Amino acid sequence: MKIVCPYAEVHPATSRALRRASAEFHDVSGDDYAYWRLLRDLWAAGEAFIVVEHDIEPSAVQLRELAACPRPLCTFEYLYRGSAAVSALGCTKFGQQLLRRQLQWTFQLGALDFAGHPKWRDAQAYLLSQLPPAHVHEGLVRHHGALP
């Protein structure tokens, strides 16, 4: 299954894990909409894919588990700011069945106003709001957070 890493700065551990998995790396640091455009384009391409964000380190087993699961939308949780486990797009599979859905791609970043979060987080929240609940897989993927 296609593995895509949208990045501004790739964490070295993420880079190692994903190069082994033959991931595609996409620079989305150009502007706040770049991540959103990438998701829209992947959707339009219609081929199942796994998003792994630039500071998430899934194991090879976890990537295989997502790819093998028959459910359309699957994710692993990870620790955010050291505590609560969250499911966002950190490590998420979008299955073929899902990609046939028509989505609303016109979107104003900032509209959801997640105080203290970068604006691109709005895009993933908006995308997930249009999809059925994700199948959350057992266990956590490693989240390295901001580079030191």
Ligand SMILES: [Zn+2]
């Ligand atoms: Zn699943």
